[in-house]
Amino acid sequence: MISLAGRDILHSWGKFVFTGMGLGLLIGITLSMAGIYRGMVDDAKVLLDNSGADLWVVQKDTLGPYAEPSSIYDDIWRGIRGIPGVDQAANITYLTMQVSKDSGDVRVMVAGITPGGPGTPGWPPYLVAGRQITRSHYEAVADIASGLKLGERIKLRRHHYTIVGLTRRMVSSNGDPMVFIPLKDAQEEQFLKDNDAIWAQRRRTAQNPAFNRPGVPGLLDAVIASQSTNPYVNAVLVRVKKGYDPEQVAESIRRWKRLTVYTRSQMEKILVGKLIATAAKQIFMFLVILSLVSSAIVAFIIYTLTLGKIREIAVLKLIGTKNRTIIALIMQQSIALGLIGFVVGKISATLLMAPIFPKHVLLEPLDSAIGLIAVVMICVLSSIVAIRAALKVDPAEAIGG
Amino acid sequence: MSGKGIQIVGLRKRYGSGDTAVDALRKVDMHVAPGEVVGLIGPSGSGKTTLLKCLGAVIEPTAGKMILGDDVIYDDGWKVKDLRALRRDRIGFVFQAPYLIPFLDVTDNVALLPMLAGIPNAEARKRAIELFKALDVEHRAKAMPSQLSGGEQQRVAIARGLVNRPPVILADEPTAPLDSERALAVIRILNDMAKKFETAIIVVTHDEKIIPTFKRIYHIRDGVTYEEAGEGRDFE
Structure with missing residues (x-):
């Protein structure tokens, strides 16, 4: 059996590639956001690693x-x-x-x-x-x-x-x-402090009768010495x-x-769980929003592409094409669009965005794999609207009348 | 008339119910033998398209009987479970416009049907090429539909209707977009193919140019069919 989705993509590859590139830039930003979060966590761990300490003794x-x-x-x-x-x-x-x-x-x-x-x-x-x-x-x-x-x-x-x-x-x-x-x-x-501030502090101390008592030689000097060390x-x-x-x-x-003493794991929790927690939440929210926007864009594109093929779908149904073949046509196109977008996104995140970001962007292979799975799932879900529209097409539309 | 082909007895189709009910088909009786091409003629709103949809197993009639070959496919209810398989394997369609799939080349447009029926790709393409030879479009086998002329597209559409060797082909205004010469060529091809593949062909048409070529014509008026002998004029 020939791949209808593959043939359609090859037939209008320019449309697919350019749409995929647009989607890819969005995916690239999403991957970069994940990379920024990983970079922040990595920075925190690097700080701890480089300190060479097992324990931190603090106030x-x-x-x-x-x-x-x-x-x-x-x-x-x-x-x-x-x-x-x-x-x-x-x-x-x-x-x-x-x-x-x-x-x-x-x-x-x-x-x-x-x-x-x-x-x-x-x-x-x-x-x-x-x-x-x-x-x-x-x-x-x-x-x-x-x-x-x-x-x-x-x-x-x-x-x-x-x-x-x-x-x-x-x-x-x-x-x-x-x-x-x-x-x-x-x-x-x-x-x-700076010289002016030191001078002002000495004068104020000297004017304070509690520190500059007559009959107690050396007290003022001792107080000033303690203030300047x-x-x-x-x-x-x-x-x-x-x-x-x-x-x-x-x-x-x-x-x-x-004193309070933290071990490595406790300090890591403080840095990751508290110090960068707010930034991490912001990035997570951006990830969610970008994922939703990507889903909406994929859904809209696939829906539009499907509407453009309503007559062909009606003909396919009339000549006996099974629903699963039509579903596969739409879903495969959606996934193909997502894969083009992911490749473009991964390349743009790695080669274009990461080097110019002022923050450390750490793109981990596992994140890329999760991103790929997420993109495929988003594409599958996004194609549901288009699939519903295609399945509703009446084969009688091919006959007209 | 005797033999197989397609036979329709007392077919009715009612849309809606109660006061708003409309009888699109009130009494349709037809028989088209294998190898025969008949015309189906009627004014707008007479029920031509509804009949075509019923015959094509696209909509369900309200009552009556349809026999395809030796099999009763409808007798006050569908007697076939898988209507899509019925359309794919036993009914061929030729539309007013060719409606070729624009992203498949000419061969795959035709070979797709046997492939959908589970026939291996090579065998399906072989069938398509054989039909292209008969229809004189073999040289366009690798072209995309957009690269074909209107006449060539319609011949490819006819090949698609024939490729699964169905016992019946429903042709809906197949010559409407064509000039006289090409319209007659299409009718000639349909007659040749009907004889060659023992296929019963029903041609729905308004086209004055081709009406005289039918030996038998069914007129449909207010949902009722009337048979009459055609001129059967030579279209050479």
């Missing part, structure tokens, strides 16, 4: 350091290091800010990393160019996506830094590229020794240090 009852602000003393790590099962513990600060460079400015997440070397929690695990930070101050390693170049000098708040190394796929959960600087510098950038970090990253259960180690830290 009690907060969802820090990524989803909420967290502030803990910078000497807590010493006590944590002594807890059984802890292999390494390192302070870390995170600060999202705008950095000026030659061609405009770029939003980055500045990470303050503790002195050490590659392998220390918080450090970039690998570089694609340059070297790691070797000095205590004013050196930085930047993600290549920031557009910063080796040797370039950038200003972060009060200080200038030289880019000494470049890394790749070191991004925040928002997809912002990261810039790594020494911890002490980061603490200053995060908490130290910063003993805080956002979190302590902990690596657990092999053979230890991270949850048990986390429980020990919670009990002895009275």
